[in-house]
Amino acid sequence: MKKHRMTWLIVVLALALIAAACGDTAEETTTTAASGETTTTTAASGETTTTGAAAEPFRIAIVAPSASNDLAFTQSIVDAVDIIKAEMGNVEVQVTDGTFVVEDAAAAIRAYADDGVDLVIAHGSQYGGSLQEIAPDFPDTSFAWGTAADTFGLDNVFSYEAASDEGGYVMGVMAAALTESGTIGIVGPVEVGDAKLYVDGFIAGAESQDPKPQVLKNYTGSFSDVALASEAAQAFAANGADVMSGTAQMVVGAVTVASDADILWFGTQANQTSLAPSIVVASQVYHWEVVLRDIVAKIQAGTVGGEIYTIDLANGGEVIEYNDAFALPADVKQLGEDTIAGIIDGSITTGG
Amino acid sequence: MSDFFTTAVLVATAASGIRLAVPLLFASLGETFGQRSGVLNLGVDGIMLLGAFGGYYAVLQTGSVWLGLLVGIAVGLLLGLISAVISVTLKAEQGISGIGIYLFGLGMSDLLFQKLVGTPLPITKFPKLNIPILSDIPILGELLFQHSMVVYLAFLAVPVSMYIINKTTFGMNIRAVGENPEAADSLGVSVNRVRYATVTIGGTLAGVAGAALAIDLGIFQQNLTNAAGFIAIALVYFGAWRPVGVMLGSLLYGFVNAIVLQLKTLSIIPPNLSDFAAMAPAIFTILALVIVARRFKAPAALTKPYSRGE
Numbered sequence: 001m002k003k004h005r006m007t008w009l010i011v012v013l014a015l016a017l018i019a020a021a022c023g024d025t026a027e028e029t030t031t032t033a034a035s036g037e038t039t040t041t042t043a044a045s046g047e048t049t050t051t052g053a054a055a056e057p058f059r060i061a062i063v064a065p066s067a068s069n070d071l072a073f074t075q076s077i078v079d080a081v082d083i084i085k086a087e088m089g090n091v092e093v094q095v096t097d098g099t100f101v102v103e104d105a106a107a108a109i110r111a112y113a114d115d116g117v118d119l120v121i122a123h124g125s126q127y128g129g130s131l132q133e134i135a136p137d138f139p140d141t142s143f144a145w146g147t148a149a150d151t152f153g154l155d156n157v158f159s160y161e162a163a164s165d166e167g168g169y170v171m172g173v174m175a176a177a178l179t180e181s182g183t184i185g186i187v188g189p190v191e192v193g194d195a196k197l198y199v200d201g202f203i204a205g206a207e208s209q210d211p212k213p214q215v216l217k218n219y220t221g222s223f224s225d226v227a228l229a230s231e232a233a234q235a236f237a238a239n240g241a242d243v244m245s246g247t248a249q250m251v252v253g254a255v256t257v258a259s260d261a262d263i264l265w266f267g268t269q270a271n272q273t274s275l276a277p278s279i280v281v282a283s284q285v286y287h288w289e290v291v292l293r294d295i296v297a298k299i300q301a302g303t304v305g306g307e308i309y310t311i312d313l314a315n316g317g318e319v320i321e322y323n324d325a326f327a328l329p330a331d332v333k334q335l336g337e338d339t340i341a342g343i344i345d346g347s348i349t350t351g352g
Numbered sequence: 353m354s355d356f357f358t359t360a361v362l363v364a365t366a367a368s369g370i371r372l373a374v375p376l377l378f379a380s381l382g383e384t385f386g387q388r389s390g391v392l393n394l395g396v397d398g399i400m401l402l403g404a405f406g407g408y409y410a411v412l413q414t415g416s417v418w419l420g421l422l423v424g425i426a427v428g429l430l431l432g433l434i435s436a437v438i439s440v441t442l443k444a445e446q447g448i449s450g451i452g453i454y455l456f457g458l459g460m461s462d463l464l465f466q467k468l469v470g471t472p473l474p475i476t477k478f479p480k481l482n483i484p485i486l487s488d489i490p491i492l493g494e495l496l497f498q499h500s501m502v503v504y505l506a507f508l509a510v511p512v513s514m515y516i517i518n519k520t521t522f523g524m525n526i527r528a529v530g531e532n533p534e535a536a537d538s539l540g541v542s543v544n545r546v547r548y549a550t551v552t553i554g555g556t557l558a559g560v561a562g563a564a565l566a567i568d569l570g571i572f573q574q575n576l577t578n579a580a581g582f583i584a585i586a587l588v589y590f591g592a593w594r595p596v597g598v599m600l601g602s603l604l605y606g607f608v609n610a611i612v613l614q615l616k617t618l619s620i621i622p623p624n625l626s627d628f629a630a631m632a633p634a635i636f637t638i639l640a641l642v643i644v645a646r647r648f649k650a651p652a653a654l655t656k657p658y659s660r661g662e
Contacts, residue, residue: 005442012438013452067462067574069471098462098574191623218616219623221630225578227375230569231368231610235617238364249573256474256570275474275571 057092058296060084061112064123065100066223070249072269073194077123077146079270080288084296087289100224106130113138119299120144125193131157135305142304144295146288147194149308156305158298160291163312164194164247164268165201167284169350170313170320170339171266172205174281175243176213177332178264185216185236187246187254189223198247198268198284201350205339216241226253233257255280273323282322282336290317314344355618363495365614366607370499373606374506375400375565375577379584380591380598381513382428382557385550388517388593390530390653391439394450397581398457399431399555400562405461407563408572409468411475420475420567421502421560428559429552431457436551440544443657454581462574469572477570478502502564509557513595526550530651533658543658558584583637590641592648604640608633 060081064074074097085091094112099105105127112120113134121144122131128145132152135143139156147161175184186202188195203215216236220228229246230253236244237257245266246254252275258265259276267273267283291309298307311317320340322328342348355361379396386393406427407420414420431453438449478500487497517523525546528536533543558581565580566572583605591597612629615621621629 005444008442009438009444009449012449015456017452017455067466069466070573071472185617191626216617217619217623218613219626220613221627222578224573224575226569226571226573226576227372227565227578227580228609228613231372232613232617234368234371235364235610235614238361238368238614239617252472252571252573253569256477259474260477260570274471 055090057090058088058119058300059092059094059117060119060121060296061094061108061117062096062121062123063099063105063108063112063127064095064097065105065126066098066249068095068097070270071252071267071272071275072247072249074123074249075270076286077121077288080286080292081121083287083289084292087293088296100124100126102126102130106134109143110134110137113141113143116141118142119296121146128152140304142295142299144292149310151306151308154305158295158305158307158309160288160295160309160311162194162197162286162318163310164198164284164286164318165204165350166313166343167268167318167320168198168201168245169205169208169343169348170336171245171268171282171284172202172207172215173209173339174332174336175202175245175264175266176206176209177335178281178329179213179243181240181242182211183214183216183236183240183242185218185233185239185241185244187229187232187236187244187251188217188219189248189250190221191219194269195219195247202245202266204350220250222250223248224250226250229253230257233263237261237263271321273321273325277323277325279326280323281326281328282320285319285321286311287317287319290315313340356615356620359491361614361618363491365610366495367499368613369603369607369610370495370503371568371606372609373602374503374568375561375580376584376587376602376605377506377599378509378561378564379558379581380587380602381509381595382554382561383585383588384513384554384591384593384595384598385517385526385557386547386554387588387654388530388651389526389547389550390533390651390656390658391436391547391551392446392450392585392655393435393439393453393551393554394447394582394585395431395435395453395457396450396554396558396584397577397579398454399428399435399558400565400577400581401457401461401575402431403427403559403562404566404576405464405562405572406559408475408566409464411567412469412473415476417476417478417567421563424559424563425556426559428556428562430555431559432552432555433548435555436548439551439657440547443659446655446657458575461576465572465574472571472573474570475567478567500568502568506564507599510595510599517595522546522549527651529658530653533653533656537658537660547658586637586641589650590637590644592644593651597644601637601640605633605637608636 066074068078096108119142144158148159151157188199218232229250233254243264247268255275265280271283273280403424407424410423411420438444481501483497487493525541529546587601590601
């Protein structure tokens with residue numbers, strides 16, 4: 001009896017671990033063989049390969065803290081890498097998402113480097129410490145760390161960040177122009193990094209307008225607590241807010257509240273129109289491919305690190321994507337465009 | 353501070369607290385049944401997550417929130433049964449087997465979401481149900497009688513649970529099995545059957561909790577419950593294994609969260625204290641737990657599998 005019990009227990013626990021692993025790891029592996037080139041000896045599988053590094057697939061791996069389809073942080077990098085793959089063709093992509101826990105992410109990063117991946121993207125500021133330890137062990141592998149502005153002085157680490165305050169400022173300006181009640185709400189996770197940049201930029205933009213609206217700010221303290229974000233939005237609504245914004249993956253909870261209450265929404269990191277087509281005005285979409293193209297080119301030319309990149313409005317890394325289904329008044333849109341131009345040419349600063 | 357003490361804000365805050373309490377209330381009531389009969393189920397959060405996805409997907413496909421709730425019930429029932437098999441028949445170590453169920457639920461719900469849905473899509477939420485006459489009472493009306501059906505169901509479940517546990521034969525058996533399974537067995541009560549029933553009830557209510565959460569939020573995401581299931585388990589200890597206690601605990605947790613949110617919104621809590629404020633619900637719960645724990649004992653057979661003759 002005891003033997004069977006143990007076996008069952010092991011089976012159940014094994015299933016549980018497998019299911020957990022499958023859920024946390026979305027693996028997307030595609031290999032495209034070099035188009036039309038055949039040479040050399042026959043491989044048993046019939047796959048043809050050419051000698052020479054140019055024909056081998058360029059391997060990219062992404063390690064990220066939330067889901068690939070979170071319509072926010074992680075989605076932005078996955079979408080960008082997909083664009084690179086579409087452009088370059090001969091690219092193999094692997095993704096480990098949902099690794100908010102640093103130790104798990106570190107294990108994944110090390111495993112990819114060990115496996116001979118060309119570029120390991122550690123998409124999470126909390127991965128910095130791990131990267132500092134792992135990168136020196138693999139001098140020929142290129143690591144990209146975001147969002148951050150530090151390469152630790154290592155030759156094989158790139159880092160990238162977003163000037164999210166720029167897009168935040170533009171949307172804050174538009175939010176102030178659109179609000180009728182004079183109250184705006186913005187919800188964030190924890191007051192650090194990219195989230196803080198965006199929120200500060202948004203508030204600066206809103207408060208630069210005349211009449212100055214009241215901006216309610218709330219950091220819920222969690223990146224993933226959707227219920228809390230939802231109630232935060234309810235709290236804004238109870239205080240009369242008719243325009244809202246927010247950052248991080250839990251904002252989906254806030255967007256549904258906005259949608260029910262006919263409150264306008266400005267999104268960031270990814271295009272959030274699909275969440276609530278009737279009230280999303282615009283989203284600041286991160287186009288990391290703008291810097292990824294340069295990183296990949298450098299790697300292929302022999303430089304595996306040592307540069308810090310920023311995406312902003314000027315280099316097209318940040319794009320304000322409007323929701324076509326939303327009837328944005330022409331003068332508000334013009335205000336937005338003027339603000340973008342002002343930030344690009346330096347006449348407007350978001351540091352207010 | 354005066355901004356906070358306006359009627360509108362206070363009522364909105366309290367209503368928010370009640371909404372936040374609902375999933376915790378369902379899950380902890382369910383867990384109360386199980387624990388009262390001596391079985392600890394740490395897999396509540398996993399069951400909640402699968403119930404949440406099941407409910408979300410059902411509403412996404414059909415638009416019917418009630419079907420979503422039914423799916424939540426069905427998923428919870430199935431997982432409750434599986435939990436019962438593991439804890440009662442296989443006599444697994446309850447401190448560990450529950451975690452296995454949690455991991456399964458966490459992973460499976462995310463896997464199903466990624467494969468079947470992909471990018472999050474919003475769903476219909478529960479309609480608000482204003483109770484006639486009562487909802488017109490100033491202040492109290494908005495606070496208590498203008499919620500969705502699911503909120504009323506959750507609070508109705510409290511007296512129903514009290515009645516079952518305290519006034520029915522089944523309830524007596526639950527308590528007997530939880531305190532002294534040997535004695536209960538000797539008097540003809542089937543310990544395993546009672547525990548199967550209670551753990552299944554627990555799983556069902558956890559499934560409802562998850563479905564209620566997902567449909568109330570109108571969206572699903574990886575790890576949607578954010579460990580609410582574990583809070584629910586703690587609330588059972590807090591509530592001294594009694595439905596009323598568990599209800600008070602859920603409300604306390606919900607209210608503290610809602611109050612902290614509102615105080616932050618009104619800038620009464622400055623941003624640099626924001627992270628400390630986020631700890632408040634947990635701190636209050638621990639404090640209350642310490643005060644309450646002295647006076648109530650756990651069911652004597654909690655976490656101990658029963659075998660006749662051992």
